[in-house]
Amino acid sequence: MSEKRMKFVKLAEARTQAALEAIRKIGNLSNRRAYEFDDGDVKKMIKALRDATSDIERKFGSTSAAEKDVFKL
Incomplete structure (x- = not known):
């Protein structure tokens, strides 16, 4: 695997995982008892x-x- 590919994979996985976690946290706002x-x-x-x-x-x-x-x- 080329260096550019490895860099892309590493960054894409980390950033996408962070975005998915942020979206899950947004979902927590659906709690009508708290918000x-x-x-x-x-x-x-x-x-x-x-x-x-x-x-x-x-x-x-x-x-x-x-x-x-x-x-x-």
Whole structure:
């Protein structure tokens, strides 16, 4: 494996795993006993996340994304 490939794999795995963990933490905000929010708040958050993932797909030239609990290349 080339040095550039190894660097990409290392960074991509770490950054994607951090992003997935951050998204899981956002999911914790759904606890209505601890937080007050409305449907508009949720729609804004989901739209922002979808827009960000769409932007990443465009940057990589991809139109589909696979779902995984733990990201590995």
